[in-house]
Amino acid sequence: MKNRTVASVLAIAALSFAASAFAQECKSRGDLDAMYCDDNGDMVADVPKDPKKLKNPNTIVFTYTPVEDPAVYEKIFKPFTDHLAQCTAKKVVFYQVQSNAAEIEAMRSGRLHVGGFSTGPTAFAVNIAGAVPFGIKGYEKDYQGYNLIVVVKASSPFQKLSDLKGKKVAHTAPSSNSGHMAPMALFPKEGLAPDKDYKILFSGKHDQSILGVGTGDYDAAAVASDVFHRMGTRGQIKESDYRIIYRSAKFPTSSFAYAHDLEPAFRDKMLKCFYDYRFTEEMKKAFDGADRFFPINYKEHWSVVRQVSEAGGEKFNREAYEKETKREEEAKKKK
The missing domain is CATH 3.40.190.10 (Periplasmic binding protein-like II)
Structure with missing residues (x-):
């Protein structure tokens, strides 16, 4: 590694x-x-x-x-x-x-x-x-579009984003729209500020975030709805074991x-x-x-994606790319 x-x-x-x-x-x-x-x-x-x-x-x-x-x-x-x-x-x-x-x-x-x-x-x-x-x-x-969704265990007490303050919340990777940039831009309006109200835990991939919620490694995860539903269709998870407590507008x-x-x-x-x-x-x-x-x-x-990026203070330039690539590698090292 x-x-x-x-x-x-x-x-x-x-x-x-x-x-x-x-x-x-x-x-x-x-x-x-x-x-x-x-x-x-x-x-x-x-x-x-x-x-x-x-x-x-x-x-x-x-x-x-x-x-x-x-x-x-x-x-x-x-x-x-x-x-x-x-x-x-x-x-x-x-x-x-x-x-x-x-x-x-x-x-x-x-x-x-x-x-x-x-x-x-x-x-x-x-x-x-x-x-x-x-x-x-x-x-x-x-x-085809998808939504940013936040999933928790169906048996958990969490009902809304603000319930996740101080909890273990998984993001996927720094460059991911639904897995990181959209949460950074959209969650504060819902009463939950990433990296302030909770420490961001990068899982590396959407499926790893979802599985991590299922095993209890995370209390919640921000993921793409299409990945979540595909995992259910393939039998990798039972969607009924999870509850969606947040759903964004449609992204490409x-x-x-x-x-x-x-x-x-x-x-x-x-x-x-x-x-x-x-x-x-x-x-x-x-x-x-x-x-x-x-x-x-x-x-x-991709205008809506760029708007979310700008609202969250993120850029898609070389400096941001090099920073996020290093963060992606650091997330891998911790596994």
């Missing part, structure tokens, strides 16, 4: 050096890192102007956000990755990532071409790794994003493969009935 932490810190230092060495001259950059430009104002990295920097990979590397066991999702996405391989006439491999930081660093370094990012880390992926969100799991007429669920430097003709072909695909019954069961990749764009559909 110590070696992994050192490796993470070294990777961050290397990325910082790369950012300064390859900073671009831009008319506009917005919140993007120095490696990227946003001259058209859509809040995501522009396609490189130099043709030599465009990528048309022989093997497409795909992944999905590590909110739960990555091996589970490799199996669930197998019918889709087979479809993507046939549709693009390229080899497709599923890359198992163990943390949000690892996924973001993989795209930034060019090792990851397309993948699903959790709601909060999507903004870091956009600004730090040049990710371009294009889809959300959804239905014919709308995209995990985004699917591609690397900004993909060759446009290849990129467009790949996107058509995504949009034309219809989920298998197993995928629909795993993703709460969603049956397709619903088209979205970052500027419009």
Whole structure:
């Protein structure tokens, strides 16, 4: 674990050096890192102007956000990755990532071409790794969303957020929207101030927070509603063993994003493969009935996430990313 932490810190230092060495001259950059430009104002990295920097990979590397066991999702996405391989006439491999930081660093370094990012880390992926969100799991007429919920044991005495003062409350990871940033912004209005009324305990993942409430390691946990319900559907938990004492407004669920430097003709072909695909019954069961990749764009559909971040005093810049990556590693060390 110590070696992994050192490796993470070294990777961050290397990325910082790369950012300064390859900073671009831009008319506009917005919140993007120095490696990227946003001259058209859509809040995501522009396609490189130099043709030599465009990528048309022989093997497409795909992944999905590590909110739960990555091996589970490799199996669930197998019918889709087979479809993507046939549709693009390229080899497709599923890359198992163990943390949000690892996924973001993989795209930034060019090792990851397309993948699903959790709601909060999507903004870091956009600004730090040049990710371009294009889809959300959804239905014919709308995209799939989720709520921040707070779960407690059904047998517990807790009925509202203010009852949790001085209790053991789990957050997931610093970069998580529902697992940390939304609670920081929304809980104070409900009479509960994180890090003041209780000490934040980072579990690492949504499923670990939920299971921790079940075992008594935590009195309550702030998690994504879709993860909670999926665990119930799979039989990992009995939802009746828990009680939801808080539910927020709807947030977009995990985004699917591609690397900004993909060759446009290849990129467009790949996107058509995504949009034309219809989920298998197993995928629909795993993703709460969603049956397709619903088209979205970052500027419009992630505005509510950015608003929550700003309200909570959080940013999605390099300084915040490096800070939260270190905090994520520290949370792992304590396990």
